Amino acid sequence: MTNPTKSADPTEPALLVDIDDGIATLTLNRPSKLNSLNPELVCRLADAWDQLAADPTIRVAIVTGAGERAFCTGADLGQLIPLFTGARSPEDEWDERLHGDLRLLDKALLRRTDFSVPVIAAVRGFALAGGTELVLGTDLRIAADDSEFGLTEVSRGIIPAGGGLAKLARQVPWAKAAEIVLVGDRISAQSAAEMGLVNRLVPSNQVMHEAQKLARRMAENGPLAMRKAKEVMITSNGLPFDDAYKVESRAAGVVMASADAIEGPRAFIEKRPPNFSGR
Structure with missing residues (x-):
């Protein structure tokens, strides 16, 4: 299986995909940028989910982040948001592709109802903004006991429109969802577990082991x-x-x-x- 603890090689893609015995592991591979979403990562994630959906041999998927500091900290504020606002023009093939089809971000964050492969989020470190929205698109969540979550967009003058507003209040009580969205502060792993946002908390070095164990159990099912x-x-x-x-x-x-x-x-x-x- 892909080792999510290693540092990214600059020649490697922004997303690593490993498939082993019906279990697909997707690793967001920008650890030096806290696995933030740039156009390349968005496009590769969108493509990967589509490929898994079309493959009947895939039983379950795990999504995680490279390195120990972050699962995903949301949009790369220097690359992704300026492209969306028009503050910068497309500069490479990934920019061009995303600029031409903004729905790719929806696909990347699982902001869709046509994706039925079960997905486990394996979270270590920060899962903020679009990172939390990606977690909300998964089905089961294993998180490090020192991880942090949050929809921090309002503090940047934007909103969590990658599925966060639509999904969060369906998954946790309304008042908790409103506090997360409207205050914009981070919440601890313990708070996330108490409100039912994650399934299990484990030490950071056990997150992938626990996610893989759960995936193997699910892979035995029809x-x-x-x-x-x-x-x-x-x-x-x-x-x-x-x-x-x-x-x-x-x-x-x-x-x-x-x-x-x-x-x-x-x-x-x-x-x-x-x-x-x-x-």
């Missing part, structure tokens, strides 16, 4: 079942029960018609591990 379950959780969120049940039933119909739905019970009866195919 991949189609997990993707469809996540799809229903996302698309039924906020619907009246009758409408939500219809979404659930449609997904159940697809899963029950699959080879995996036959294999799972059969393996249980035969007292052996299931051999899921994702079909």
Whole structure:
């Protein structure tokens, strides 16, 4: 697996992707810039998520940051925001591509409802602004007990429009979400855990181990079942029960018609591990 503790080689891409036995590990690879989002990283992240979504062999993904100081500190204020505001013109292929399709940032931050691969965030150090928004786009979160979170955009005169405003109040109580968004201060890992923003806190040097252990456990599950379950959780969120049940039933119909739905019970009866195919 990719080692997220190493320093980035300047010749390496801004995103490292490693796939091992159905588990994809995406490492934001700008540790000297606290893994902030520049145009290259945004484009590579958007492409990586699309590639994982199209690959039925991928069971689960882990997203993390290189180095020990930061998961991601959001937009690179010298490169990304000036490109969006028009304060600077495109200078290379990554700038040109992002300038021509701003939806790539939505894809990069998982600000979408069509991505059903389960994702684990492995957070060490700072996860601020767009870094917190990326965490909000994941499904399970393992964080270092000394990590920090925050949507700090209002202190820069902008807003967390990478999914933060839409998602946060659906994931934590309203008053907590309002404080995070409108005050803009950082919050501790302990506070994040108490409000349910993260699943587990562990020492920093155990974050990737814990995330990989969880990913391996999830990789034993039916991949189609997990993707469809996540799809229903996302698309039924906020619907009246009758409408939500219809979404659930449609997904159940697809899963029950699959080879995996036959294999799972059969393996249980035969007292052996299931051999899921994702079909």
